[in-house]
Amino acid sequence: MSPETWRVPVRVDFAGGTLDLWPIYAMMGGCLTVNAAVDLWIEMEVSRVGPGHRIISRDLGLTQAFETWPTEAPRGLSWVWRVLDASGVPPAAVSIHSPVPQGSGLGVSSCLGVGLLGAALEEEAGAGLASKIPILRDLESRELQTPTGWQDYYPAALGGALALYWDEPTPRWERLEPHPGLLADLVVFYTGKPHHSGMTNWEAYRRFIEGDAQTRQSLSDIRDIAHDMASALPSDPSAVADLLEREGQARVRLSPAVETDAMRAVRERGLREGWYAGMKPCGAGGGGCCLLVVKGGRREEAEAALRAMDLPPLPVQITPKGLHRL
Numbered sequence: 627m628s629p630e631t632w633r634v635p636v637r638v639d640f641a642g643g644t645l646d647l648w649p650i651y652a653m654m655g656g657c658l659t660v661n662a663a664v665d666l667w668i669e670m671e672v673s674r675v676g677p678g679h680r681i682i683s684r685d686l687g688l689t690q691a692f693e694t695w696p697t698e699a700p701r702g703l704s705w706v707w708r709v710l711d712a713s714g715v716p717p718a719a720v721s722i723h724s725p726v727p728q729g730s731g732l733g734v735s736s737c738l739g740v741g742l743l744g745a746a747l748e749e750e751a752g753a754g755l756a757s758k759i760p761i762l763r764d765l766e767s768r769e770l771q772t773p774t775g776w777q778d779y780y781p782a783a784l785g786g787a788l789a790l791y792w793d794e795p796t797p798r799w800e801r802l803e804p805h806p807g808l809l810a811d812l813v814v815f816y817t818g819k820p821h822h823s824g825m826t827n828w829e830a831y832r833r834f835i836e837g838d839a840q841t842r843q844s845l846s847d848i849r850d851i852a853h854d855m856a857s858a859l860p861s862d863p864s865a866v867a868d869l870l871e872r873e874g875q876a877r878v879r880l881s882p883a884v885e886t887d888a889m890r891a892v893r894e895r896g897l898r899e900g901w902y903a904g905m906k907p908c909g910a911g912g913g914g915c916c917l918l919v920v921k922g923g924r925r926e927e928a929e930a931a932l933r934a935m936d937l938p939p940l941p942v943q944i945t946p947k948g949l950h951r952l
Contacts, residue, residue: 632671634740634741635668635949638732640662641856642852644831645792645849646792654846656849656853658789658792660856662788662802662804665947666940672720677693678691685722685724705739705766706738708769709739710742713743722738724738730915731914732914755783763779782949786946787801805860808866811921813917814940815915817888817889829881851872855869883912884912885911886913893905899927901921902928903918903921
């Protein structure tokens with residue numbers, strides 16, 4: 627039997643990150659996150675029959691081979707092992723390729739988890755796969771040994787742009803249709819520095835639980851911004867740009883380390899040259915990628931400036947597709 631090829635998208639987050647950590651959303655109430663699948667595809671080749679088992683990362687140049695499926699996580703590719711082990715049907719071989727830089731803030735590990743679980747179970751994107759996301763949430767906390775958010779799984783499991791409402795034991799989702807003008811003016815660029823979301827989120831989590839007033843106010847502001855973002859995304863690109871900027875500044879109030887020198891340089895140059903409208907870090911910030919809205923008709927100028935700053939824009943568009951088999 628020839629290998630199957632599966633593809634799963636990564637995501638960008640527009641608003642509400644950190645609110646998807648339990649019990650923050652339970653304690654605050656009314657929490658919402660807004661994110662979207664984008665067409666940067668993690669590819670997985672899956673062989674279901676063969677001698678033994680192999681896990682291959684083409685990007686890391688790493689292959690791990692086992693005569694029988696291991697009962698404990700191997701070093702190096704432990705997240706892959708953990709998800710496949712939880713599926714109950716680990717394949718004979720899985721080979722993974724990701725076009726996204728490590729520490730990108732684009733939810734790569736979470737989206738890969740959705741891809742691995744769905745491919746192992748032969749289940750493409752849809753409500754059935756989304757119902758299994760709590761399994762991945764708990765596996766990720768076990769892997770990282772920290773509290774983890776779980777908004778990142780949903781774009782991979784469902785596709786498209788989503789508003790996720792966190793008032794139930796599992797989130798309720800609403801599909802959003804981003805405004806065409808926004809799609810024309812939306813740029814994702816890599817800062818050249820990986821981020822570490824687990825540590826950044828843990829600091830915010832700890833301070834929130836301890837009752838730190840500034841942390842709680844910042845997250846309350848982010849909650850309000852997320853509600854406004856869900857309304858603005860389909861209708862008002864200029865409002866989206868303003869909300870991205872407001873969320874980015876709220877995140878700086880959570881931790882000054884969220885904003886890097888590269889981000890400040892982009893804002894300063896963009897304002898000076900007139901193409902900058904609004905920006906926030908993807909994920910927890912402190913590196914990785916940023917989501918930037920430029921003023922109408924000035925995308926090419928903004929992308930040329932980013933390349934001149936050695937901050938390459940990534941060719942992405944929001945995609946309605948989640949995990950699928952080719």
